[in-house]
Amino acid sequence: MAKPRKKMTAAAKNEAKWAWCFILPTIIGLLVLNYWPAIDTVIQSFYKTGDFGMGNKWVGLANYEKVFGSAEIWQSLWNTVKYALIEVPFGVCIALVLAVFLNRKLKGTSFFRTIFFLPMVCAPAAVAMVWRWLYNQQFGLLNNIFHTNIAWISDPNIAWISIGVIGVWSVIGYNMVLFISGLQEIPGDYYEAAAIDGATGIKQFFKITVPLLSPTTFFIVQTRLIGALTVFDLMFMVMDKTNVALKKTQSLVYLFYDYAFTKGNQGYGAAVVMFLVIFIMIITFILQKLEKKLVFYN
């Protein structure tokens, strides 16, 4: 039976009015800055862009046909996926281990927490610049310390790993903080009981920590996966246009930027980014299905 619709009291009406007033700035911001550009992107992807966005010509699905037929796009999608395959698993596992250690009552935990979180505070562009010099073949610190002569970011076979390492390094601190907050919600009784039954630290980690932390882990994996699939700044700052490895590392968003803003072809750029959006939607859908099977909610 449907609930009878209650009439709002004057007080409730007043409250609702104020509630609207308070969320209105955010809503307007979202509509103008997020939703409208998103809709405009969809529209633009069906147009051939004229100079300075004036005189756009309707071309139907031509941009999409070009996207799906382009080897460059598929290569970039693969590059993006490869990057995510490094950043997400390593970023999550290392952060989890660190979080477990830093969640103990030890001297200097806040000091270490600060250190691991610091990369999150730095501007991504600055981070990328510093890594670019660390990796430099001629003058880089890495090659100097190890007395090697490796082209870390110019060898197509290893450049994608080098880029992935920067991503992992940047994201560990953030994941770690989320894990620590998740860890603090696990009651200490479980560990005490397990210790009495003679479970070792490692057993406790896999039998108690990992399953009880799975909602946090799932949240991190999902947000980081989306973050990794939309990576742009690392490739943009680290790789020069004439870098031999660029084609093997450039992400889809990098390609979007290149077409839309360097070459002034917003229509094709929009189609590239729509391609990525659809891909991310599929991935998210699969993840949501997996959630029911893998995540443990007590």
Add this chain to the structure above:
Amino acid sequence: MKRILSVVLALAMMMALVVTSANAADFTINVNIWDSNQQKGLQEIADDWTAISGIPVKIEVVDWNNYWTLLEAGARGGELPDVFWCHSNTVQMYMENDLLLDLTPYVEKDGIDMSQYYEGITELYTRSDGKIFALPKDHDTIALLYNKAIFDKYEVAYPTDDWTWQDMYEAAKQITEKSGGDVYGYALNTSNNQDGWYNLVYDYGAQVITEDHKGTTIGSDAGKAGMEMVRTLLTVGAPQTVVAETGTDSLFQSNKVGMITQGSWMINSFYTAESHADYYWASLPYADLNGNGQCDDGERWSCYNGLGWAAAYNTQHPDECASLIEYFCSEAAQKKQAELGVTMAGIKGISDEFANAFPGMDVSAFTKAESFNLYFRPYTRNTVVWEDALQQQGGFLDAWQDPSNAELMATACDNAQRIIEEAIAAE
């Protein structure tokens, strides 16, 4: 209560600020450029104009890449700076879309002789209907830069003004070999086009963009011969992985490279570098096509380019902007521009002083280049598209990566021919 008071006070102060600036009633002409090396000198010239007109000029520098993003966003939103530089890469689109102030009436009214400027530059900034949208600011040429200390160390003879590209190859080879690969004789990236490999294409008789801006001959036998010489030079130069990570200029300034070719717009960055006392300029080498041992007409080309001073179509102060532009492009101001070492002039034959603008460094190679065969920087309607593609994989990058393979360079020339033709067709 205190808080309210402070808010009121702050508001009152802001009001006062707004009112005073409105009372002053004058305005500033905002100028955007991309080269910080030129800012100081140009501000000095702009201040001369301010002394006459009473209108302050503020010159702001935005680096090359962001400059174009900013300008395009400004063009879309109708918020262009009052006065700014135009470049051959993009100016066609700005002119065709009427985004620049039409300077023709001012040129006619003030009787400016357009023939005093370099033809290529004037032509660039004149639309097909004859309207003039920018006045030539300057011109630049290319020369060979070498590090004397490196030549001394490996006992190689210095470059001369009579060098052929083959001579350059021999010298680069000696440096690279004698140093055991620690120092490279020469460095060239695919992105060094105007200051690098373009010149060889012209020396050997081909054109990157034909004179009507509708085609290319880079895939012809002459074009392939030029790029073959580039390939030969690359075999003794810095590998592509190195130049893509560090940049030829930085390599040179770190004493890792004996020779590079560079344009006159870059002099200041070498003049102010740490080991500038070792740096010397020589004329670009030539291609001795007929083998008679001397440089004949058509065997030595230098690219030249010229920026243009333009104003926004919707500026609030068109008359003042035009007056500033005319001043920047007057003989007096451009002479001063050359004397200050900012750049060589857009007006022909008044740049001799530029050679003396850098005490302790002889830059006469650039003014000498004015007597070579000059070609204007190749451009089409949307230059960036093919210029970018040429620098990357599928363009010349594959050949650069493996210079020992002559096949790759010939294929790259064919690819380049196709890339340029397709890009022009899509314009």
